[in-house]
Structure formats: structure tokens, C-alpha cells
Amino acid sequence: MVPPYDQFCPVAVSLDVLGEPWTILLLRDLLWSGPQRRELLSERNPGLTDDELTDRIATLTAHGLLAELDEPKRRLVLTESGQRIGGVIGALYEFGIPIIMDSEISDPMLAYAVADLGRRHRFSLLDVPRSVTVRLSVDEACVGVEIGPGMLRAVECVEADATISCTSPTLATVLGGALTYNDAVANGEVTVTGDPEAAAILGDYLRANNS
Secondary structure: OOOOOOOOOHHHHHHHHHOOOOHHHHHHHHHHHOOEOHHHHHHHOOOOOHHHHHHHHHHHHHOOOEEEOOOOOOOEEEOHHHHOOHHHHHHHHHHHHHHHHOOOOOHHHHHHHHHHHHHHOOOHHHHOOOOEEEEEEEOOEEEEEEEEOOEEEEEOOOOOOEEEEEOHHHHHHHHHOOOOHHHHHHOOOOEEEEOHHHHHHHHOOOOOOOO
């Protein structure tokens, strides 16, 4: 547990509430994806223990940032006060962009990015025309991606219908929306081997939202 700062300052007392590990990430998930079951919050944050999740939910609820909906399926939702955290999350996101552009990506980080795409696009994935497997190779990291109607998930990096290769800055730029997959392929920042149509099925979902 993060010790209190014992400072008569709004920033300090805010950190007393929000400074625990995982707290900001739980608020991020609820802000970006709406009401969530606690099981999904746990799934989205590998490494978060059940005890930690219970503690963070209790803290956020006690401070009026979080509430539980009885129906459907006892989902957790941000309150009006919790929604105000959006400015903090947005500032952290913008601050992190140049850092992540210069960071080395690992297999677990890449697998998390793929899993997050599956969650974000879960509704539009119903329109995927056929099932394919694509290797996503970013710098030294690699993950397999199974994509089909209603599904986009990370699997072991094995032989696939196609391979998409790029650097981590390029992936960050594409996921952030500043560069489309098609433009990245056209200008050579993304290379494709194997079936280009299979790669394009995944490429269409290499973006952070459903727009």
C-alpha cells in the first residue's frame, strides 16, 4: 500500500487515493470501455491479483469514483466524479506517446496490444469475412494473431497465412491513428509476406478505436 503523503495539498491527497498500482489502469479501462464486470477488468490487467482488485474497487467506491450496477451482470461503472478522471487519463496518454515510441516492445507487451484490439473491436469483428492467422512481428517481438468472425486474439507465434512486420514506433503511430495500415504498407514502414489479403484483414483492425 502506498503510504499517505501527509501533505495539505489537493495533489497529494489525490495521490493518496489514486497512487496505488493498477488504480489508474482500472479507471482507464472503465473510462474507455464503459461498465465492466470485475472478471473482465482482471483479464485486461494480467498480473493484477484478486486481492489487489478487491482493494482497489473498495477504495474507488469509498471515494465515490466507482459504483456497481445490479443489472446486467453486476458491472462496475464510473460515477460522475469518476468520469472527471478522463482529463488525467488523457494527459497520461499524451505524455506516454513519445516514451512508448522509444521503448523496446516485448512479446507480452505485443500480446497485450493484440488482446486489447480484440476487446475494443469486439462488435465490428462480427463482420470479419473469413478466419486467418497472421504473424505480427515488431522489432524483436512476435505474436500470432487469430482473427475471424467475432474473434481477434493473441496466440503463439507460429506459421501463419501472412506476416506483418514493422518497428515499434510504426506500430504506435498506426495504433494511435496518425498513420493508417494501408499508408504504412504503401510507404514501406510496414512489410507484408504471405497472403496480403489475410494480412489486410488484421490490418483493418490495427487502430485504437472503431472509427
